[in-house]
Amino acid sequence: MIPNLDAVFAALADPTRRQILVMLLEDDMAVTDVAEPFEMSVAAVSKHLAVLMRAGLIAQEKRGRVKWCKLDPDAMREASVWMQGFGQFEAVDLDAFEAFLAQELDAPGAA
Amino acid sequence: MIPNLDAVFAALADPTRRQILVMLLEDDMAVTDVAEPFEMSVAAVSKHLAVLMRAGLIAQEKRGRVKWCKLDPDAMREASVWMQGFGQFEAVDLDAFEAFLAQELDAPGAA
DNA sequence: GCAATATTCAACCAACTGGTTAAGTGATTG
DNA sequence: CAATCACTTAACCAGTTGGTTGAATATTGC
Known part of the structure; x- marks a missing residue:
């Protein structure tokens, strides 16, 4: 899947x-609960959730009359990967970092 | 400096x-050269550069009649840091990663 | 079936965005 | 000095965004 960085x-x-x-x-939430702390209408929050959906940042699942919202970290990870070329780890040895990642992926949790 | 994540x-x-x-x-560039590959006016590119400036993503320095543009990685790093809480390294042991970073910062390039 | 709940949709609005062209401002060069 | 070059500003335009309110659509519980 090509990440839509614009979105x-x-x-x-x-x-x-x-x-x-x-x-x-923190936790998956229903739309109404997501909207609760904001000083705007539920409809406005529903639109924000639609934007997050289109961007692939969250997923929604309808159970009964309640629509549950959960994080979908893939899109943000893709965006984060795009950023990494811009000096984020400039104080760090990048080759060593990649080796570290490779080792971690070989033996996760073994550190 | 508080990074303006909105911008x-x-x-x-x-x-x-x-x-x-x-x-x-790749390299620092003059505004005209930045604009060259795009099929839009120099004025439009100048506006884009102003947006990047306000966001702190680039810096500009005027020498003579030429304004040089260069990357300013701090803002993007701040944004990237914000993202890291969202599962970017979920397959990786985070404690080990932090230890790795600490070691790298102690002895940069020594790996 | 009826009322209440959860959520979205539709129409509307003000503000912002991303582009245009034309004019303005400095710096350089002939 | 006058023309040119590098760049920004101003005015304008169409399309998008982020909010509103009110109606519509499911779903649930009495």
């Missing part, structure tokens, strides 16, 4: 949406 | 601006 970054550019993502980091 | 992500949401950043990864 991902545009979705992340709004503070309400970023806060929603942080909330979903 | 950084909004700036990254446009493909023209991302391409400009990639170009600047």
Whole structure:
């Protein structure tokens, strides 16, 4: 799947949406509960969730009349990978970092 | 400095601006040269550069009548740090990763 | 079946975005 | 000095965004 960086970054550019993502980091939530801490209508939050959906940042699953929202970390990871070329780890030896990652992926949790 | 995540992500949401950043990864460039590969006016590119400036993603320095543009990686690093909580390294042992970073920062390039 | 709940849809609005062209501002060069 | 070059600003335009309210659509419980 080609990550739509336009949609991902545009979705992340709004503070309400970023806060929603942080909330979903804690736990999956219903739309109404996502909307609760915000001083805006449920319809507005529903639109924000649609934006996050289109960007692939969250997934939604309808059970009964409740739609559960959960993080979908793939899209953000893709965006993060795109960023890594820009000096994020400039103080770190990149080859060693890649070797570290390879080792971790070979024997996860073995460190 | 508090990174303005709104501005950084909004700036990254446009493909023209991302391409400009990639170009600047190669080398610092004058505004006219940044504009050359794009099928739009220099004025439009100048506006894109202003957006990247406001986001802190690039720096500009005027020498004579030429304004040189260079990457300023701090803002993107801040945004990247924000993202890291969202499962980016979920397949990786995070404690080991932090230890790796600490070691790298102690003895940079010694690996 | 009816009322309440959960969520979205539709229409609307003000503000912002990304582009245009034309004019303005400095710096350089002939 | 005058023309040119590098770049920004201003005014404008169409399309998008982020919010509103009110109606529509399921689903659930009494």
